[in-house]
Amino acid sequence: MKLNNLQKGRGAQKNPHNRFLQHVYEIREDFLEFCRLEGEEAESNSIEYIPIFPKTIVNKVASPDVGMEYSMNPYQGCEHGCIYCYARNAHEYWGYSAGMDFERKILVKKAAPELLESKIRHKNWKAKTIVLSGNTDCYQPAERKFEITRKCLEVFLKYRHPVGIITKNALILRDLDILRELGSDQLVGVNISVTSLSEKTRRKLEPRTASIQKRLKTISELTKNGIPVNAMLAPMIPGINSHELLKLAQATADHGALSFGFTVVRLNGAIGQIFSDWIRRAMPDRAEKVLHQIQDCHGGTVNDSRFGLRNRGEGKIAEQIHDMARLARQKYFKDKVFPKLNYELHEQYKTGQMKLF
Structure with missing residues (x-):
C-alpha cells in the first residue's frame, strides 16, 4: 500500500x-461500493466535540514509572492523531474506538476549572504538582475554541499552586501572560514533546501537531520568559526516529531546554493493531523491520506492561538508545538543572487571598 492511501490529517486509518463492547461495528465492502457509486462518504471524517460532566478532575497516578503524582485532563481524545499515543486505549473506557474515534470524538470537560478549584481549596489538600495533561494534550486544537486549559492556569495562579504542562503545540505561547506570573514564583514547569527533526517524519507520525520549528521556537520563547522547559524526546521508535536522539537533544538544549526525557515505544492494547496497520500503509518498505525491532525491545512482543521495563525497553536496541541518551546528557545538558517547583505558597493562598496572619 502507498502513502496516498492514507486519510489526510489522520494518524489511525x-x-x-x-x-469492552459486545457488538462489533464494521463497514462492509458492499456498503463502501454503494457509497462510491452514489458519491457519498461512508462515514464523516469531521471532528465532534462532546461535552461530558465528570465529578472530579484531578487524578492520582498510581503507576511507579510515569514520573508524576497527579494529573488532570481537560479533554479526552486528541485531534493531533499521533499514531503511537498510549492514551488511545483510554478512549475505549468511554465507549469509543482507540482508532479514528480517538481523533474525531473529543470529549470536553467544561467544568474542569471549577472542579480543580474545589480540589485544591479542600482543607486536607497539600500542594503537589498537578500535571496538565497526563493523558491527552491540553493544548490540542480544541483548546482554541474552549480555553479550558487557560482557565485552569488562572486557577493555579490564583491559589499559587504548582503545575506541570505536557504539550507538543505552540498554542501554549498564547498563555505566556499567566505562565510568566507562575514562573516568577517557580510554580510551573513545561514539557515540550519533540520526536523528530524531520518534518516528513513528523507529518507521518503526528499529522495535526505543530511543526518541529514551531516547537523549538516554543522552547526558546518559554525559556526567554523564565519558564523552565524539559524536552520530551518520546517515544523513541527504532527504525523511525531513534537514530535522531543525539541531534534532538542538541537542538532542544540549544533552544534552552534544561533537561530531557525519553521512552522506548510500546504498543499496548489496541495500539498494536492500529500502529501495525498504519506503518504497512505509510512505510511499507520498512514496516516489518520496524515492528520486529520494537518486539526486540520488549521480549519478543510489541506489548509490554512490566513496570520498570515497559518504558525503558530491554535488549540490544534499547541499550543503544540508552547509551545515546547518556552521551547526550554529558554533551548537551551537563551543567543544566531543571528546578524543583515551589510547594510553599499554596497554603497561604488557599482561601483565594493571601493570609495576613
Whole structure:
C-alpha cells in the first residue's frame, strides 16, 4: 500500500473493535461500493466535540514509572492523531474506538476549572504538582475554541499552586501572560514533546501537531520568559526516529531546554493493531523491520506492561538508545538543572487571598 492511501490529517486509518463492547461495528465492502457509486462518504471524517460532566478532575497516578503524582485532563481524545499515543486505549473506557474515534470524538470537560478549584481549596489538600495533561494534550486544537486549559492556569495562579504542562503545540505561547506570573514564583514547569527533526517524519507520525520549528521556537520563547522547559524526546521508535536522539537533544538544549526525557515505544492494547496497520500503509518498505525491532525491545512482543521495563525497553536496541541518551546528557545538558517547583505558597493562598496572619 502507498502513502496516498492514507486519510489526510489522520494518524489511525481504522477503528478497531472496542474490547469492552459486545457488538462489533464494521463497514462492509458492499456498503463502501454503494457509497462510491452514489458519491457519498461512508462515514464523516469531521471532528465532534462532546461535552461530558465528570465529578472530579484531578487524578492520582498510581503507576511507579510515569514520573508524576497527579494529573488532570481537560479533554479526552486528541485531534493531533499521533499514531503511537498510549492514551488511545483510554478512549475505549468511554465507549469509543482507540482508532479514528480517538481523533474525531473529543470529549470536553467544561467544568474542569471549577472542579480543580474545589480540589485544591479542600482543607486536607497539600500542594503537589498537578500535571496538565497526563493523558491527552491540553493544548490540542480544541483548546482554541474552549480555553479550558487557560482557565485552569488562572486557577493555579490564583491559589499559587504548582503545575506541570505536557504539550507538543505552540498554542501554549498564547498563555505566556499567566505562565510568566507562575514562573516568577517557580510554580510551573513545561514539557515540550519533540520526536523528530524531520518534518516528513513528523507529518507521518503526528499529522495535526505543530511543526518541529514551531516547537523549538516554543522552547526558546518559554525559556526567554523564565519558564523552565524539559524536552520530551518520546517515544523513541527504532527504525523511525531513534537514530535522531543525539541531534534532538542538541537542538532542544540549544533552544534552552534544561533537561530531557525519553521512552522506548510500546504498543499496548489496541495500539498494536492500529500502529501495525498504519506503518504497512505509510512505510511499507520498512514496516516489518520496524515492528520486529520494537518486539526486540520488549521480549519478543510489541506489548509490554512490566513496570520498570515497559518504558525503558530491554535488549540490544534499547541499550543503544540508552547509551545515546547518556552521551547526550554529558554533551548537551551537563551543567543544566531543571528546578524543583515551589510547594510553599499554596497554603497561604488557599482561601483565594493571601493570609495576613
